[in-house]
Amino acid sequence: MLAAMSSAALRSSRQAIAVPRDRGDACPGSLRLHAADDGALARIRIPGGVLTVRQAEALVDAAERLGDGDLHLTSRGNVQIRGLDGGCGGELAGLLDAAGLLPSPAHERVRNIVASPLSGLDGRGLLDVRPWLTALDAALCASERAQALSGRFLFALDDGRGDVAGLRADVTVRATADGGAQLALGTSDQAVSVSSENAAGAALVAAEAFLEAARARVWRVDELSLPHDEFREMVGDRLAAAGIAHQRHYKESVPTDGPPPGAIGDSLSVYVPLGRLSAHQWRELTHIASDELRLTPWRGVVLPTPATPAKEALDRLAATGLVTAPASPWLRVGACIGRPGCAKSRADVRSDAAETLGAIGPHGLPLYWSGCERRCGRPRGDRIDVVADPDGGYRLSTVVGGQEPRTTSLDNLSRLATALAAITT
Template structure:
């Protein structure tokens, strides 16, 4: 423990955002439902996106019995059930608990862990992160301090390929070429090298140090990058915590990550499918569970990876395509995303998913992804370069580029059928 942390340990930075949270974290969970225009919403945390087939079928049962019959994938590889009645919380919790999806009710909103979805399946990672995932989730659920983490605090476990290292996690473990783990903290440019064996314990220590720091500064912030300290100060604090717990470490430059999920199609000892808008109807979910061997791996890019015998891959991909899932990496759907929009969200100014569906025919397979949002909050928008398509107050949309190192370029779109013209205006 950091027995006497001083705010003097945190050197303020002129670039640090003046973040202070005056209200509690209202992030929904399995036990804390959120009221939306289409009914109550439950967000079930799925660490690493890993579901057994039995657990996946339980989620389908919960949605069919209590919700709108669909399952919605989030940008953190979690699952949302929408259209719930406000009085069904107890029944939902019982279903989830029976399936092993509520190992600790006190920690159910903080089990936010993303992991490289192809780890151990395609031979391209430096290390199979499944042991890290199992150990970190168990340690997180056993930590009394960790109950205080925000529902927005995120862990990322990267097998070395860099796919989830670019997801702006608060604590990132990335396998290194020499068999160790790089412990990244927010967007800090330096990291801490620890042994692969100590990696899960080091990740939890970093999260608990964050909570100590929040209490010491009195800011009530939810994310590491919101701490009022200079780049490197928090790394120093975590380093001292690791030393105090006997975890050997050394400081190193941070290996920059990227963001991007596996393309649809065959993937080593499995297959990958993309889910348009992350919405899965009952038939689609049933096809996924029938094809899967043992488990499903939900990705932070609203896709699903299924361990599948090589001999069955082509037939399985054909089944999923027939069910409306995307199995072709050249599909225009790979460039389209959207928030829930109308009628599910009262803030939304448009049925963005319907408009995005109508407009996708204008998209070439290659190019920046487009994310359609019903308002300026851009809920669920992807990381990385993109084009934001935001519903305007007076109707139509405002398009703007969000490209690293470039000034945004903007234009308006009065109707989805004119998307090609609007894109030409800002990407030429």
């Protein structure tokens, strides 16, 4: 599945690459709309991907009333509403606030937290990360300094299974077998160990230390000019000042995939093709859910203890076009928004990806379709990039850590299977 895209080769842990920014962070949010070719776009942060049924119903109502009617899942378990009128910001904010989705207007773009979606549900994690999630979100919203974080800064809370620990977050907290927690910083192997009780507080301390170190207006930990070991020492000093006991540690790195589609214990998991949910699909999910939905960073949805028997629920969800079986080729296909949503796109990449789905086998590298060379939203792991070219065709390139790319051209969609074979065999 797309989770396999997270295993790209990492930078050296000794020295990060400084990427100074010459403009402010323009990342969209709930209150800062982004102008796209199909209208304005709002990105609603959903910490841990956790939504009550009432909140989910409020989102689809907002999408139908103000947007194009669909809900778009992001690779951080957030939700985007597209096709908005640029003047609807106040009404949208009111709807979100009434549903409890806007606890702090000053922090709404920095509440980027992913969490193991099956935590506490399937018995595989070392602990349930929900207390960490609640505590970290509250601490973020209470921190005046945290308002300065970029909308791209990411926290990950991993229950020990290694799923979100592989997502290259800026601050990762992972449960450890001794009952404690490991605090990792960016993609470095530098980490510290803290108690489970101090995990959320330590994550916030690390984020505030990043703000102090980010003097060149960088947005991510891996962009700092400081060597990773120096930044770890800086975080350690801030933890000590905050009274949080810690020890030096090297990061455990055994990433695993996200939840596969189907029944998982008493829960259900589905995958959303290209991350786009119609109002009908979204409402079917809310009708089947008992009390909450968990959006995953792999553009899926987990329904803990659904109110409908598993087989009936999966059949109903499959009938709407959602993926409920792990053999679906949709698990290996991703795409940018393409036309008509993006003026820079040279093709309707989503339609082309859907049209060629039959050429995708059950195994091999995943494909990511892009309308131009920017390849917005592309995953970081091994894959095949399918990029629209100016002549109306596509250019296919392998992206595999440690290997030179292999490329070929595709001028007819019906020949995709042949093109894939040419660069992968």
